[in-house]
Amino acid sequence: MKGKTWIYGDNVNTDEIIPARYLNTTDLKELSSHCMEDIDSDFVKKAKRGDILVVGENFGCGSSREHAPLSIKFFGISCIIAKSFARIFFRNAINIGLPIFESKEAASEIREGDEVFVDLNLSKIIDLTTDKEYSFTPFPDEMKDIIEAGGLMEYVKSNQFKG
Amino acid sequence: MVMTITEKIIAAHTDLGEVRAGQFVYADVDVCLGNDITAPIAIEQFETLGIAQVLHPDRIVLVPDHFTPNKDIKSARNAKVLRDFAQKHQIKNYFEVGRVGIEHVLLPEQGIVVPGDLVIGADSHTCTYGALGIFSTGVGSTDIAACYATGKVWLKVPETIKFTYTGQLNEWVSGKDLILYTIGKIGVDGARYKAMEFGGPVIESLSMDDRLAMCNMAIEAGAKNGIIAPDHCTEVYVNDKAQRGYKFYSSDADCNYFETHEYDVSALTPQVAIPNLPENVRPVEDLSDIRIDQVVIGSCTNGRISDLRIAAQILKGKKIHPSIRLIVLPGTQEVYLEALREGLIEIFINAEGAVSTPTCGPCLGGHMGVLTEGERALSTTNRNFAGRMGHPKSEIYLCNPAVAAASAITGKISHPGLIT
Structure with missing residues (x-):
């Protein structure tokens, strides 16, 4: 994962990521055309596929709407680096296979427009613009299994969902 | 091992006997809720599995309450997705316009959720049912889809923050004021990933409607669930409503809390x-x-x-x-x-x-x-x-x-x- 960063602050909520006026559809193309609309109405014009969101505390707080991480994923954002995630957004991202990383240091220091690379093998976030490296909070093994399967539906299909 | 009420209910829905905060578990789900915004995605996801039938139709609840009576053509299409799915899978807890209510008012009122249950809902305010001594938490559409197929949910057992309220409530001060006051104290991420357990003399004398209002807003502090130990008030509320047998759990006296807060709310105004x-x-x-x-x-x-x-x-x-x-x-x-x-x-x-x-x-x-x-x-x-x-x-x-x-x-x- 390598891309240009866009920075947003603390407590970005799901109403801002995808306002309820668009929740009358499940069409991913339509949802992604309104991604981040109420926090930054220019987002879909200026951001590009592969870009990275770098955000503050409690990202994705509010509603359980999976439309929020889905709109970000299908817009083409490659991953989100946050100081912290709200819990339903966190599990939704794991379940739909949207890569997310928690790193207070990285999310504090990375500047908008920096080129950032996430090395999954080394578990490192690397800011190529400033040449700084950051680690991120590792996922528990059970969550890693879901992520590696490509999301919860794939995990269920592969009969790994134990229960 | 001593456990909190939240840990006890989760443990009772696994074959582990006991669980501790931080543990990753697969838990059996008693009630799996979706609405006209979140269930259409769950249904689309479920249908990618190629499974003919949901595992437990009697544990699935579909409540088209958000954009109904249908506000536009797209919402009408989403509502139809629920209606058709309910019919196909013989889901009796589907509520058509005219019978439908707001999900978190409807389910306790109808006795669909009962004390001791483990409930998941693709709606963040699913934490409301904690007022009845239920472990109840908001999840996403894909979680619901997986539950349709497996009857289970993956969970990380939350740590618990205990809130104790003492004193005497002033006139015009309600459960809503207690939870707003609490969120004001700890912030919108003050209980992130945690269980909020409410107790103390003020809660014991609070009506069930007020308790439901409190637990409803646990998510606004970032919590996984809000919960109140069942008591006489709970018994009176559920005994003529419960559609199934129920069980009262409570935290052990010496259980481990992540934090404890005590508020004297005698001077509290709305x-x-x-x-x-x-x-x-x-x-x-x-x-x-x-x-x-x-x-x-x-x-x-x-x-x-x-x-x-x-x-x-x-x-x-x-x-x-x-x-x-x-x-x-x-x-x-x-x-x-x-x-x-x-x-x-x-x-x-x-x-x-x-x-x-x-x-x-x-x-x-x-x-x-x-x-x-x-x-x-x-x-x-x-x-x-x-x-x-x-x-x-x-x-x-x-x-x-x-x-x-x-x-x-x-x-x-x-x-x-x-x-x-």
């Missing part, structure tokens, strides 16, 4: 959350010059009969301020009928308020009271994020039903004590 976060809480008397355009009384937080009673008590024989639009939404058809029988609906209409069929509608800017640019609402709902009720440049203040009713009369945010 609380108001100002834009744009539920943590921006002020006593109502500090906000007396805030003019408003719209007042909403209802929602999964405050759409129950006792909420309507207190609003009607204040509005009786009065007219709302000429510049105010008042919208009242009974939470379910049963609440609506009871309000009719008690003459409350007549009071609202005589006061020149609009009364709506049960729907989540205005709370999330869906329909039945969407705001335009620059407008300000005072609402008994649970979230005041910028633009949630409509235009991104509209504002929401959150309060209890008494403050909402009093303010509808004066046209500005007012203490109910000034009216009666």
Whole structure:
């Protein structure tokens, strides 16, 4: 994962990521055309596929709407680096296979427009613009299994969902 | 091993015997809830699995309450997805318009969720049912789809923060004020990933409607669940409603809490959350010059009969301020009928308020009271994020039903004590 960063602050909520006026559809193309609309109405014009969101505390707080991480994923954002995630957004991202990383240091220091690379093998976030490296909070093994399967539906299909 | 009530209920839904905070488990789900916004995605996901039948049709609940009666063609299509799925899989707990109510008012009222249950819902306010001593948490559509197939959910057992409330509540101070006050103290991520366990003498004397309002807003502090140990009040509430057997759990005396907070709430006055976060809480008397355009009384937080009673008590024989639009939404058809029988609906209409069929509608800017640019609402709902009720440049203040009713009369945010 390598891309240009866009920075947003603390407590970005799901109403801002995808306002309820668009929740009358499940069409991913339509949802992604309104991604981040109420926090930054220019987002879909200026951001590009592969870009990275770098955000503050409690990202994705509010509603359980999976439309929020889905709109970000299908817009083409490659991953989100946050100081912290709200819990339903966190599990939704794991379940739909949207890569997310928690790193207070990285999310504090990375500047908008920096080129950032996430090395999954080394578990490192690397800011190529400033040449700084950051680690991120590792996922528990059970969550890693879901992520590696490509999301919860794939995990269920592969009969790994134990229960 | 000593456990919290949350740990005990999760443990009882695994074959592990005991669980501890931080542990990753797969738990059996008693009730799996979806609505007309979240269930269509769950149904699409489930259908990718190629499984002919859901595992437990009797544990699935489908409540089309957000954009119903259908507000537009796309919403009608989503509602049809639920209707068709319910029919195909013989899901009896599907609630058509005319029978439907706001999910978190409806499920406890109908005895579909009962003490000791483990409940997941693709709606963040699923934490409401904790008021009945249920482990209940909001999840996403894909979690629901997996549960349709497997009957289970993956969970990380949460640590618990214990909140103890002491003292005597003032007149006009309710469960809504207690939870707003608490969120004001700990912040919108103060209980992130945690269980919020509410207790103490004030909670013991609180009505079930007020307890439901408190647990409803646990998510607004970032919590996984809110929970109150069942007691006599719970027994009275559930014994003629429960559709299944139930079990009361409570935390062990020496269990491990992540944090404990004790609040003496004797001096507490009605609380108001100002834009744009539920943590921006002020006593109502500090906000007396805030003019408003719209007042909403209802929602999964405050759409129950006792909420309507207190609003009607204040509005009786009065007219709302000429510049105010008042919208009242009974939470379910049963609440609506009871309000009719008690003459409350007549009071609202005589006061020149609009009364709506049960729907989540205005709370999330869906329909039945969407705001335009620059407008300000005072609402008994649970979230005041910028633009949630409509235009991104509209504002929401959150309060209890008494403050909402009093303010509808004066046209500005007012203490109910000034009216009666």
